Amino acid sequence: MTIDFTNVRPYGDTSNDGAVQISFSLPVPYGEEAREAARQLTAKMGFAEPQVYHMADLGEGFTYFIVYGRCEQGIDYAKIQVPKLESEEMSFYEINAFIRERIGRKLIVLGACTGTDAHTVGIDAIMNMKGYNGEYGLERYPEIDAYNLGSQVPNEELLAEAIRKNADALLVSQVVTQKGVHITNLTELVELAEAEGVRERFLLICGGPRINHEMALELGYDAGFGPGSLPPLVASYIAQAVERKEQT
Template identity: 50%
Template structure:
């Protein structure tokens, strides 16, 4: 791996870091924080006292309600401002490595696929369940791309089938089989009642059942990739997928991962080694 490729590695030397820190509200180190939440009660004095009780139980002492507003007859929204007593050992924090694979250029991605696969890589993408938020998956797949990077469709060597929104698991498995998909990319943005977790697990289970052989270009199960802004509480193992991508993901990160995971024999420094 090229050292400069690690996305979130903190390059600040530990001796340059403050060791113990507190939140900053009005003045440095005053430990003041602001918190917003809603309670299922009508607005009023009792509701504000309930909000303060919650703040106290969360360790905000003293605290004050700086804003409260009725949201319909039986709900109230609050902003509470208060002091916390907790300290953070900033220098002691261990920052995980971001990416376990190198970030490739567009040319390197196409070259890798052409050299090792000798055909186009087939990627099937969809928003599954009732989710209609297509902006995220389109940002990864469509030519237009995201954050100044072109989407996967831009690559000559990647064939993209974007099935759009509200695709059922059955439709997705059927299409992946029909297209001989190398990778299946699923987006889940709605997280109400953990729909994103249930839907992704259901999708993964269906692919594991439909494909008896392990991941492998043209023969086994397609690589399963889940993406969305709120997957940070679960692991790949829990969902049954090969990789999760979170908020801020760019198409190049995904394309580089596809090369890393599906064409492991290819290395950007010496592409000839991967030829077969």
């Protein structure tokens, strides 16, 4: 099968059939009127031949829907350019050897969930000694002094601690994203660092389920890591970025 990368559409049963499945909730009571509301709304979204495949009563006047439809739009995949991390992923042993031989001192890394975010699963997966998915966390790296400050850490406190410890990198995890609170928290840290005149002292790195590298750059960070990122990927970037920084 030959794919036309200048006009890529969703793939369901056959190439370029545009078949999609979407799900959403509406603040309307369960019933046939709700079904028709979901169908009409999906049609207004631009999907052809919408069919409500499943609906469920959520109680208190809310209904959940799964709708099938057909997307008639395509995308020119050949023209897509996405900012990517400028680092090569290394193993646990390669990272430590790189730091020891190319930088010549231990790296200091602070991590935290900032603002009101109390979900530490992301930062713990990267920082904690036991790590995640078979990979050691940064606390296990002999060439990294890693400090996990935990959850609900004010940006002012994180920045002050980074200055006290003369940190090389700050890792900020944001799991809670309702009403764009992650954007607010991440932006505030950058603005504080700039106001204190210390932005260039640290690598600012963020991660979370709705974060990618492009978004991180737009917010003023050096790098962003999305869902599924493992400690070696983050540690590889930090080590190589610190070396580049010290060479300039």
